[in-house]
Amino acid sequence: MCLSLVFLLVSLTVARAGFLYGQPCSERNTAYLYSTTWTIPENREINCVDVTGFRNPNLMNYLEFFRLASAAHTLYADHMNLTSFPVSMVFSLPGLETLDLSGNHIRRLPYRMYKIAPSVSKLMVAENRLFVPKKRPLFVSNTVKMLMLSKNKIGHVYPVTFKRMPNLEVLYLDSNAIKCISADIFKPLAGLKYLHLGLNQIQDFPAQSLMPPQLRHYITKDQRRIKVEPFCEA
Numbered sequence: 556m557c558l559s560l561v562f563l564l565v566s567l568t569v570a571r572a573g574f575l576y577g578q579p580c581s582e583r584n585t586a587y588l589y590s591t592t593w594t595i596p597e598n599r600e601i602n603c604v605d606v607t608g609f610r611n612p613n614l615m616n617y618l619e620f621f622r623l624a625s626a627a628h629t630l631y632a633d634h635m636n637l638t639s640f641p642v643s644m645v646f647s648l649p650g651l652e653t654l655d656l657s658g659n660h661i662r663r664l665p666y667r668m669y670k671i672a673p674s675v676s677k678l679m680v681a682e683n684r685l686f687v688p689k690k691r692p693l694f695v696s697n698t699v700k701m702l703m704l705s706k707n708k709i710g711h712v713y714p715v716t717f718k719r720m721p722n723l724e725v726l727y728l729d730s731n732a733i734k735c736i737s738a739d740i741f742k743p744l745a746g747l748k749y750l751h752l753g754l755n756q757i758q759d760f761p762a763q764s765l766m767p768p769q770l771r772h773y774i775t776k777d778q779r780r781i782k783v784e785p786f787c788e789a
């Protein structure tokens with residue numbers, strides 16, 4: 556009993572000092588935006604924002620909500636049928652570190668990601684329809700450490716694709732339609748530790764010795780066989 560009282564006092568002190576920042580998302584620290592209303596935590600310590608129940612495209616009516624939530628570190632905007640990257644929503648939450656946009660129909664990511672999401676470190680864009688440009692990087696960001704691009708029907712990635720994400724450590728490219736991979740694609744990623752290339756159509760993988768030196772998890776399993784051998788440029 557004594558112990559639990561001490562624990563309670565400590566929790567209260569911590570909560571009052573605002574040290575809840577960095578806590579995992581739960582109902583107690585999440586603000587929810589719905590189509591005609593919103594809810595915010597009683598103590599107004601908003602760490603996370605969930606807009607998955609929001610259907611109204613006119614954000615201007617909800618400026619107050621985003622002002623209240625402006626210190627949030629996590630945004631859930633997954634499985635909403637979004638057809639474009641929610642630029643103004645993301646821009647209005649400058650402290651975002653985790654951004655979940657999985658399960659939408661997004662085709663293009665903002666090239667200047669560092670301006671739209673200046674603190675983002677985990678970017679989840681699995682199950683979308685992302686277009687990967689041939690001539691320029693997918694986007695520019697010094698803060699992104701984890702990028703999830705699984706299940707996007709991606710056919711090609713290029714040596715320029717990840718060139719402007721120098722701090723990327725974890726990259727998911729699994730469950731796409733990639734046929735050709737070269738070590739050049741990953742050369743700009745000096746700190747890459749985890750690379751998932753499973754469930755593609757790749758026949759030849761670069762040897763681990765050609766890959767970034769810190770790569771510990773290099774996952775290549777379950778490639779689909781294709782009828783015609785691809786012609787992969789060296």
Ligand SMILES: *[C@@H]1O[C@H](CO)[C@@H](O)[C@H](O)[C@H]1NC(C)=O
Nearest residue numbers: 607608610633634635636637
């Ligand atoms: C997304 O679109 C599909 C197909 O039109 C629909 O069945 C589904 O309910 C939509 N989901 C949301 C969250 O709007």
